[in-house]
Amino acid sequence: MRQSDLKLDGNAIAGLLREIFTMEMTNAETTCAGCGKVHAVGRVDVYLNAPGVVVRCPACEQVLMRIVRGRGRYWIDLTGTRCLEFKE
Amino acid sequence: MARAAVLGRLTWQLGEVAELIQETPRVSSLVLDVPDWPGHLAGQHVDVRLTAEDGYQAQRSYSIASAPESAQVTLTVERLPDGEVSPYLVGELRTGEKVELRGPIGGYFVWRAGEERPLLLIGGGSGIVPLMAMIRHHAATAAAAPVRLLYSSRSIEDVIYKDELARLTADDTGLAVAHTLTRSQPAGWEGYSRRIDGEMVAEVAWPKKDAPAVFICGPTAFVETASSLLVESGYDPAWIRTERFGATGG
Numbered sequence: 001m002r003q004s005d006l007k008l009d010g011n012a013i014a015g016l017l018r019e020i021f022t023m024e025m026t027n028a029e030t031t032c033a034g035c036g037k038v039h040a041v042g043r044v045d046v047y048l049n050a051p052g053v054v055v056r057c058p059a060c061e062q063v064l065m066r067i068v069r070g071r072g073r074y075w076i077d078l079t080g081t082r083c084l085e086f087k088e
Numbered sequence: 089m090a091r092a093a094v095l096g097r098l099t100w101q102l103g104e105v106a107e108l109i110q111e112t113p114r115v116s117s118l119v120l121d122v123p124d125w126p127g128h129l130a131g132q133h134v135d136v137r138l139t140a141e142d143g144y145q146a147q148r149s150y151s152i153a154s155a156p157e158s159a160q161v162t163l164t165v166e167r168l169p170d171g172e173v174s175p176y177l178v179g180e181l182r183t184g185e186k187v188e189l190r191g192p193i194g195g196y197f198v199w200r201a202g203e204e205r206p207l208l209l210i211g212g213g214s215g216i217v218p219l220m221a222m223i224r225h226h227a228a229t230a231a232a233a234p235v236r237l238l239y240s241s242r243s244i245e246d247v248i249y250k251d252e253l254a255r256l257t258a259d260d261t262g263l264a265v266a267h268t269l270t271r272s273q274p275a276g277w278e279g280y281s282r283r284i285d286g287e288m289v290a291e292v293a294w295p296k297k298d299a300p301a302v303f304i305c306g307p308t309a310f311v312e313t314a315s316s317l318l319v320e321s322g323y324d325p326a327w328i329r330t331e332r333f334g335a336t337g338g
Contacts, residue, residue: 004308004309005307005308005309006308007308007332008308008332008333009330009331009332010196011133011149011194011196011197011331011332012149012332014133014149014193014194014195014196015098015135015149015190015191015193018097018098018193019098022097024193024194024195026194026195026196026197027195027196040196041196042194042195042196042197042329042331043196043329043330
């Protein structure tokens, strides 16, 4: 299996993001801290074949988010996301 | 209904299997009665969770195939031989049994019947499922937007919803369907017989002056090929929404 076959998109983590944010997040827009491009969360690249979830910018492939869940806790690294914008 | 469908904390609930429909040798539809279902939008999915006796849990996402107008929630699931969840849902689960699910989930890959732009749907394999919810929603509401579907399957036996698509096309609901069969074709086949390419897209897709709404769903490589072909043909990437199944399903 090629790595490219494992690439999903933000739709695949809609349930996980809703657990965390308690809102529908695939229509939220994320600004990449690396290249500055803005994408809908539904459109970003997502890899689930890691110890956590890895979310990458579809334009420059920089990591936007890393999300790990375990032992009743979440760890969310948003270093690569300059801004996450969504409706109230 | 739309509001209820996108807001609030998600909770796991039980759906009872009212009916099982074998769509193809590897694909079945699970028609579920879900008490207090808040309603959904065409294109949304649910998460399904299985729990083993020792407490081990496996969870997967499945697209909703039924229209928002339907009282029951239908999931169409492809059985993946190495999967953890799908071999149970397709093969072991029986009518009257219950499955644990939460949803509806998602808001990006969603089409509403009030949308008037022409609709272009491109599906590969079981990527047809969320597109079928849109087609059923379109038919149930007698929506004005014309719909074109380009649907790629391996063989005629693998075409999900074949009869229903033929019926909706014949009923003059504004739906036109182009099939392509990539591996084998029956005698006298009049559809396409190859993987999706630029010529096929040029023949099926709306002209770019129509600024259509586009939804593409299927395996990752299929989705990327189809969306690249459309952008190369002059489509604005903002018109295109995609959902990738990848190879991690199960």
